[in-house]
Amino acid sequence: MRSGHIARLTVVTGALLVTGACASPGGVAGISTLPPAAEVAAAEPGAITATIPTPSPTPAAQVSVTRPVGEDPVQVPPPKLSKFTYAFPVKDCRVTYESRLLVLPKTTIWTGKGCSFVSPVSGVVDEVNANNRWKPSTDRGVDREGRFVTIIGDDGVRYLGGHLDKVTPGIKPGTRVSAGQLLGQVGNSGNARSTASNLYFAISWKTDSSLWWVRRGMVKPWNYLDAWLDGNRTLSPAEEMRTVMNQVGAAPKCSTLCAGKPVPTEKPPKKPSPTPEEKIPLGN
Secondary structure: OHHHHHHHHHHHHHHHHHHHHHHOOEOOOOOEOOOOHHHHHHHOOOOOOOOOOOOOOOOHHHOOOOOOOOOOOOOOOOOOOOOOOOOOOEEOOOOEEOOOOOOOOOEEEEOOOOOEEEOOOOEEEEEEEOOOOOOOOOOOHHHOOOEEEEEEEOOOOEEEEEEEEEEOOOOOOOOEEOOOOEEEEEEOOHHHOOOOOEEEEEEEOOOOOOOHHHHOOOEOOHHHHHHHHHOOOOOOOHHHHHHHHHHHOOOOOOOOOOOOOOOOOOOOOOOOOOOHHHOOOOOO
16 A cells, blocks of 8 residues: 555656656756857857957057158248238347336347347338437436437337437438338447447337437337247237327326436636735725
8 A cells, every 4th residue: 555655656756857857948957958159059050160369469669650751831921910011120130128117118129239220110210319418417318318210100100219329321300211221220329328239129109309208118019029020020019009199198298217417507606815915904
């Protein structure tokens, strides 16, 4: 009886195992019985398998790059900012100059004695002082620039070159000049007599010669000198000049370094007192 029951249990267990094996793709728990993808692909008719090696990096030192030869850069001219063409006021000489405001809105262009002072723009000669009238005893403002030449440019701006050693012969008021034309030679006349040679350079507007303080400089010139020297030779100070003139007026009063030294007055000579021999006793 008992042995028959065990036999039936064995038959049922075997059937369950056979059924599970047919229903599940795995034989042992966690292990698939499906073939790998590569093996499946290899099993297909006409399939070819290969192992692709991983490329090793090439050292940077062994990389050789051949750069294409480029063409020469195209020289592009600077933009034209005005219809006027300017020249730096010192020609064929090495220069240095102040680019900041010291006392007056002008600059001192340091260069060698005898270097050429040329017209910064085409225009007409306005004032010429070929004589050095400055004296340290009086230090008159009107004479401080020593020998000088002023130009009224075609742009309407007045340019002053002072402390000259010489004025070029033929340069006189009313003479027509062109940009870069020789006007004089750099020196140290005027109140620059104790300094190295330099050109006093100033920008202003045309006034009566009695308003000498205007010609000393009203517009800061160094931005224009920078452009004319190694940049754009069409940068014009005309607009800034008009702006400043509208602000201060065409005939402003002198406000800086106006008075010279007082001229000493000569005292009348004293009348010599009579000597004792010349005295005449009274009452005789």
